[in-house]
Amino acid sequence: xxxxxxxxxxxxxxxxxxxxxxxxxxxxxxxxxxxxxxxxxxxxxxxxxxxxxxxxxxxxxxxxxxxxxxxxxxxxxxxxxxxxxxxxxxxxxxxxxxxxxxxxxxxxxxxxxxxxxxxxxxxxxxxxxxxxxxxxxxxxxxxxxxxxxxxxxxxxxxxxxxxxxxxxxxxxxxxxxxxxxxxxxxxxxxxxxxxxxxxxxxxxxxxxxxxxxxxxxxxxxxxxxxxxxxxxxxxxxxxxxxxxxxxxxxxxxxxxxxxxxxxxxxxxxxxxxxxxxxxxxx
Numbered sequence: 001x002x003x004x005x006x007x008x009x010x011x012x013x014x015x016x017x018x019x020x021x022x023x024x025x026x027x028x029x030x031x032x033x034x035x036x037x038x039x040x041x042x043x044x045x046x047x048x049x050x051x052x053x054x055x056x057x058x059x060x061x062x063x064x065x066x067x068x069x070x071x072x073x074x075x076x077x078x079x080x081x082x083x084x085x086x087x088x089x090x091x092x093x094x095x096x097x098x099x100x101x102x103x104x105x106x107x108x109x110x111x112x113x114x115x116x117x118x119x120x121x122x123x124x125x126x127x128x129x130x131x132x133x134x135x136x137x138x139x140x141x142x143x144x145x146x147x148x149x150x151x152x153x154x155x156x157x158x159x160x161x162x163x164x165x166x167x168x169x170x171x172x173x174x175x176x177x178x179x180x181x182x183x184x185x186x187x188x189x190x191x192x193x194x195x196x197x198x199x200x201x202x203x204x205x206x207x208x209x210x211x212x213x214x215x216x217x218x219x220x221x222x223x224x225x226x227x228x229x230x231x232x233x234x235x236x237x238x239x240x241x242x243x244x245x246x247x248x249x250x251x252x253x254x255x256x257x258x259x260x261x262x263x264x265x266x267x268x269x270x271x272x273x274x275x276x277x278x279x280x281x282x
Contacts, residue, residue, distance in 0.1 A: 035074060112165050144200065
């Protein structure tokens with residue numbers, strides 16, 4: 001468990017510097033004031049996903065999901081790219097062994113599952129190009145703040161592969177099945193402005209402001225009614241693949257959960273007093 005305010009470098013190849021701090025170059029992880037910030041940190045490789053990065057990302061997402069002190073997660077990256085997907089330089093060396101084709105089950109599926117099922121919001125701060133699995137990870141997040149210089153590209157068919165990282169499920173729900181099929185069959189660069197129009201991006205901001213704006217949005221989530229946010233997230237996922245009657249039943253279940261939380265009573269009391277609620281996340 002990472003202590004509040006602690007900055008860690010995550011990854012199987014982590015080492016220690018002279019002061020004992022962990023050092024690695026794949027993924028950075030920090031928890032502060034209820035917000036876990038996960039930063040992909042292979043800028044020279046445009047944050048391409050080698051095994052080290054995938055294992056580290058999977059582990060810190062699972063850590064954030066389990067940590068009761070974490071009320072929201074910000075997923076972002078260093079350098080000029082958010083994530084260009086699979087590291088093809090590593091990929092080509094592993095193709096003859098067949099080992100590389102297990103990465104969907106071992107890495108991508110657990111990563112997307114952690115993002116989509118944790119009972120707390122996950123915000124993507126998309127600082128640059130998001131391609132392939134990188135785009136899939138962004139699509140899986142609950143909210144996307146995107147730099148005006150960033151872009152999206154599904155990329156999979158461009159290397160003769162099908163969609164993974166949940167893109168075949170998330171993208172049609174963001175932009176509709178017809179437009180999703182077009183982007184998956186014929187990958188192309190979707191600039192930030194178009195991504196906003198399509199519904200991929202929730203907010204587009206100047207590139208110079210991306211870090212501050214994404215963090216501000218994430219902090220707003222981290223200071224909000226965590227149980228209610230988790231219930232909203234669960235209801236959206238459930239409603240996407242169930243009937244209206246089934247969804248009404250699910251809403252009843254989730255409303256009972258949210259209504260029993262301390263934050264609901266706090267919100268009602270603050271409303272009656274015409275004050276701003278101070279949520280606890282419980």
